[in-house]
Amino acid sequence: MSNETNCIWQLIIEQLKALDRMDDYEEISPIKDWSSDRAGGPRKVVREDLQQ
């Protein structure tokens, strides 16, 4: 995309190597649940610690 942008895959692989977790790369990620993201509409968080 740009010469100024780091390759995310390079960074991921370097980090996995540093953590000695390269085997994790081959794990298949399940399809993501986006419903807690923007796709789910407005979100509501109840901060029980602040309730009186």
Add this chain to the structure above:
Amino acid sequence: MKTKTPSRLEKILAAGHLAVTSECGPPRGSDPEVIVKKAELIRDYVDAVNITDNQTSVTRMCSLAACIRLKLMGLDPVLQMVTRDRNRIALQSDILGAASFDIYNILCLSGDHQSFGDCSQGQNVHDIDSMQLAQTVRRMRDEGKFLGGDDIKRPPRMFVGAAANPFADPFEIRVPRLAKKIAAGAEFIQTQCIYNLDKFEEWMKMVVDRGLHEKVSILAGMTPMKSAGMARYMKNKVPGMDVPDEVVKRLADTPKEKQSEEGINICVEAIQRLKEVEGVRGFHVMAIEWEEKVSEIVERAGLYPRPAVA
């Protein structure tokens, strides 16, 4: 070998033949004749024809409509589908639409970033990625289920493919990435265009060492160069492309009017060499806007006539 779909490509591979596929880019307009003419040029020389899905993020006629054209002409289309432009509802819906026309092959891709194309201000989707798209098609086909869990009436019967680039960085994940695509459900692979034969053979050796060639049919990607200028452009401007200096030099040392012929020679020689490489199950000949040369390449490479399969 038993096949899982009525795909001609799958049958050719199952019968142990070297497969030949090619691709057609749809037009930047609605004229169906563009696709029909390209398809007529190559139909007798290939087993299946890929239709690209808004390649390089430039808006074109949709792959699905162009695949239907090919199907109606009696060809075996490969529906290319990128996850850049569609969420999981649209992807599953288009897969069913394709299946309703008995399109039996799909190539699961993520797609080039939109900043490369004519809609750089647009949003991309990437609800799921290319691996998950392969998983999705396999689930729809093998389990007859939507992602949401409901049953599909008349599930799609598609031979599932994915792309591989043996040359991209970081090199250490090139083979693991292939393994991951196979685990996700890919049954055939079409590779990036190969010019650096030594490096491709090195990659294939690692693939064979892990036994991956027995789990997936790898078709080597071939794109003939039209000129030394094209070779320089591919070398310097196209990400993930590995064009050795000697290829550029060989074209540059050829008189201009003979360069396209030399480009074909290089392509034919590469196919002849890679035919002998363990694990190579066929060739994906991408003659970009040069479809009239596919017949010559396939014939000279000794891959014509194409075998008949029941």
